[in-house]
Amino acid sequence: MADFVRVADTTEIPDPGKTLVEVDGEMIALFHVEGRYYALDDVCTHDGGPLADGELRDHKIACPRHGAKFDIRTGAALTMPAVRATRAHDVKVEDGGVFVRLRADATATGPAAHASTGTSTPSVSPLPAAPSPATAAPAPGDAASGTLCEDSIREMLKQVKDPELFVNIVDLGLVYGVTLEPAADAPGKQKIGIDMTMTSPACPAGPQLIGDTKRVLGAHADVAGVEVRIVMDPPWTPDRMTEAARDQLGIF
Numbered sequence: 001m002a003d004f005v006r007v008a009d010t011t012e013i014p015d016p017g018k019t020l021v022e023v024d025g026e027m028i029a030l031f032h033v034e035g036r037y038y039a040l041d042d043v044c045t046h047d048g049g050p051l052a053d054g055e056l057r058d059h060k061i062a063c064p065r066h067g068a069k070f071d072i073r074t075g076a077a078l079t080m081p082a083v084r085a086t087r088a089h090d091v092k093v094e095d096g097g098v099f100v101r102l103r104a105d106a107t108a109t110g111p112a113a114h115a116s117t118g119t120s121t122p123s124v125s126p127l128p129a130a131p132s133p134a135t136a137a138p139a140p141g142d143a144a145s146g147t148l149c150e151d152s153i154r155e156m157l158k159q160v161k162d163p164e165l166f167v168n169i170v171d172l173g174l175v176y177g178v179t180l181e182p183a184a185d186a187p188g189k190q191k192i193g194i195d196m197t198m199t200s201p202a203c204p205a206g207p208q209l210i211g212d213t214k215r216v217l218g219a220h221a222d223v224a225g226v227e228v229r230i231v232m233d234p235p236w237t238p239d240r241m242t243e244a245a246r247d248q249l250g251i252f
């Protein structure tokens with residue numbers, strides 16, 4: 001196990017307050033709240049946002065990029081779009097200094113030793129439950145022959161699910177627009193355009209979501225082509241999710 005490393009004097013960080021420190025070559029967000037110190041990776045698990053730059057409120061830090069909140073005591077992800085904990089590290093106070101020891105993994109039991117004087121084990125909030133799988137979607141062929149309209153297309157798109165969140169792209173609020181136009185080269189068929197956003201510009205699930213969208217819609221007998229247009233303005237925000245998505249993710 002790594003050793004504790006002195007990272008700051010206790011007088012350097014106001015209460016409440018935060019700062020960025022380096023421990024064994026890693027950037028760590030250090031927090032001071034209600035007389036205790038906490039240390040997290042300076043990395044939002046959604047898309048790498050710098051947590052030390054976020055807004056600190058009580059024991060929560062909000063990622064400055066898309067607003068995901070983390071519990072500074074455990075690293076637990078509390079709100080979308082982050083669903084995985086960030087690493088929390090051990091902290092102790094000795095001889096007027098704050099010391100941090102890196103832990104190997106994200107933890108469900110929380111780090112040890114945060115008190116302003118000496119060490120102690122804080123109370124720990126459990127990680128939020130993993131999102132349950134989405135309600136069973138219709139099989140790909142179920143909607144493949146009905147009348148095409150915006151509503152039926154949105155219904156079909158509920159088969160396309162974010163691979164990390166297990167929630168469909170319609171309930172996540174990723175589908176900004178649907179267009180249909182007659183296909184000039186295929187009489188009686190339609191060309192479909194989908195304006196779709198992502199939860200972040202570098203969303204790793206993007207290529208899969210685009211591919212699944214084309215596959216699901218392209219299976220309809222009356223579709224001659226599918227174009228997916230990625231739109232980042234206005235940016236996605238968690239309030240675009242439906243109640244169904246919030247229920248699935250345990251967000252109230």
Ligand code: FES
Pocket residue numbers: 044045046047048049063064065066067068080081082200
């Ligand atoms: S990078 Fe942190 S919420 Fe997106």
